[in-house]
Amino acid sequence: MAAAVAALGTTGMAQAATPCTGLGHGYHNGDVKISVSRNADGDFVLVDPERGGLQVRNLANDYLQGWDQGRPSSDSDNVWGNGTKDDRQTGDVDAYYAAAQTWDYFLKKHGRRGINDDGVGPRVFTDVGPADEGEPYGQYDSECGCMLLGSAAGDSAALGTLDVVAHEMTHGITGMTAGLVTHGEAGGLNESTSDIFGTLVEFSANNAKDRPDYTIGEGVSGKPMRYMDDPTKDGVSLGCWTPGLGERDNHELAGISNKFFYQLAVGSGKSKWGDSPTCGGAPAVTGIGNDKAGKIWYRALTRYLVPNSNFSGARAATLSAAADLYGKQSTEAETVAAAWLAVGVDGSDPVPPAPQVPTLKFITTQRSTVGAEIRLRLQAPDPQRQRVTFTATGLPPGLTLNKTTGVVTGRPTQQGTFAVTFTVADTDGNASNRQMSWEVVPR
16 A cells, blocks of 8 residues: 555645545546545545645636645545536546556556656646636646646537546656757657657556547547547648648647657558558558557657757657667668658658757746745756756745756745746756746735
8 A cells, every 4th residue: 555645735734644546437537446545634635645646636717826726626425526527526537537547657668757757746737717618728837747627618528538638748748858849840749749648548548438549639529639540630730741841830740740650550551540641652551559659759759859859850769769679670660760751751851950958948937925835847858868957046035946856846935026047057067047037925
């Protein structure tokens, strides 16, 4: 049995909690067993003691104002939700279950213990922002290291499907490893990486209600958001690379590497999963399966891809990963080359030089309250895969920065506006910094 965890309430005060198993009635995922905690006051809370304290907090249609906002979703009888689309607790169950399945996939398949590989579970905030008739909302917030999911909107359910929650959580892993930027071909690779692992989590969970497939978010509004076999079926995504694509939408560009992955795993042509034609008359591809394809993409992400990688760079990265795992002349490596050729990427497009300096990701202006619990996560992937060290000047009193993890924690003790400078440096002495303003207001 896992050790008891502390469940944090609105004030941030810790309460002793006992791990136990609950029953959830999800809309997307059906009836599922979930690992929860029981507070000293008798309430059950969606805090997972087996997955680093992973938790869900429902904002009841408020906007996110801080990492410590609200408290973990609670229940008195440990039977959660009623399985209907518009029930808040049902949405919490879906998000919680999907985040747990994502944690399990990365741990079992790749040995990764959470987003930062430090054993700390993320926070998932549900029912974020006002419910309206627009698109359902989902986002990964890199600064708090948390996922934000909106309410059901109009005819669409909340974004609590396995593949969508895994998609958002994977954005955090990408930020902590390759650090792919969010524009150009690297932006397409960033989005595609989340689609790829969202799909692999769906297959790993093998949930009877949300059966595995190679489409993204099909349970939200009744039709898929994206298709991996032939991305052009959504009417906007690209399936074949051509020179001079320019600054297109990241999701459009993601279709190219999504289709690559589908053909690497499944193969080209017709199958029970779809129909995936090759581009430009390229030879047919015989797939190597999800397990091998996923290991190749994960190794490429964590060892070879860099912030400004383009599709030719991704081709080189996955070929290196396949060679590491299976041998340079292996069937797996040959299939990687064939699958890239099948989407029009033959390696002739120049690979941009990798940056040498670790770059701190943008940090927004911070606004906190005296005594409020703070957790701000800095992201600064090093393109040379060197160890980096974080330092800070001007932090509000009461806050400290972990030099190794880049996480700011604590509780501000003094009000005022503070000019903060964060610096990151690698072992070669390459360094960059970010300046920002941090306002602390009275309680």
